[in-house]
Amino acid sequence: MAEIAGILFDKDGVLFDFQKTWGGWAADMIAGISRGDSLLAQRLADALGYDLQARVFRPDSFVIAGTAQQVADALAAELSEWEPSALFSHLKEETARAKQAESVPLRTVLTDLKRRDLRLGVATNDTVDAAKSNIASVGALDLFDFVSGSDSGYGAKPEPGMLFGFAEAMGLLPETLVMVGDSTHDMHAAKAAGFTRVAVLTGVATAADLAPHADVVLPDIGALGDWLDS
CATH class of the missing domain: 3.40.50.1000 (HAD superfamily/HAD-like)
Structure with missing residues (x-):
C-alpha cells in the first residue's frame, strides 16, 4: 500500500x-410534519424505514446511505399537500440544525x-x-x-x-x-x-x-x- x-x-x-444523531431527529421531524395525525406519522416512518416506537432507523433503511433528495422524495409521496421543492427546503433547514x-x-x-x-x-x-x-x-x-x-x-x-x-x-x-x-x-x-x-x-x-x-x-x-x- x-x-x-x-x-x-x-x-x-x-x-x-448515526442513530444517536438521526434517530431522535427523525421522530421530531415526523411529529412536526404529521401534526398529531398518528396514521400519517406511521406512513412517513414506514416510507423512511424508521421504527417510530424504538426511535431508530431499521438496518435496511435507504436513508442510511441515501441522498437528501431521496429522503424528500419518499416523504413527498405521502404528503400531497406539500410542494416537493418546499419539502426539500424544509428538510434541508431541519438537517442543518440537527444536534450532532x-x-x-x-x-x-x-x-x-x-x-x-x-x-x-x-x-x-x-x-x-x-x-x-x-x-x-x-x-x-x-x-x-x-x-x-x-x-x-x-x-x-x-x-x-x-x-x-x-x-x-x-x-x-x-x-x-x-x-x-x-x-x-x-x-x-x-x-x-x-x-x-x-x-x-x-x-x-x-x-x-x-x-x-x-x-x-x-x-x-x-x-x-x-x-x-x-
Missing part, C-alpha cells in the same frame, strides 16, 4: 453516530490526523450546506480541506465522483487516499475510485456487512491513528 496522504470521511455514521452526536471527540482525533500532514475531506450524500453546518456545530469545520455533498456537482455515492473530486482538489493520487465509511455505498465508491477502503462501526451496518467490501474494519475513527502506525 502506498503511503497515505489524505483521508476522506463520510459524515453520518462516521464523524457522527460525535462518534469520538472529533477535534482531538482530527487534529492528530492533521499533525501527520494528512489532507482531510468529507464526502456525504447529505447536502453540502447541511454538512458544513453540522461539522461547524461541533467546532471542527476548519480541520477539513474539502467538504462535498450530493448537491456539489460530483454526484452521489456509490458513484465515485466526490472521491475523484477530492483527489483532484488535493492534487493527490487515488492510491495514496483513504475513504472512511459506514456503508457499502462508501466502500463501493472507494473501490471504484482506487482508494483504500476503511469501514467503521458507528453507523448501522455490522462488521459482517462491511468486511467483505473493506480493506479493514475499525470500531470508529479514533482507531485510525493506530491503524496508520501499523
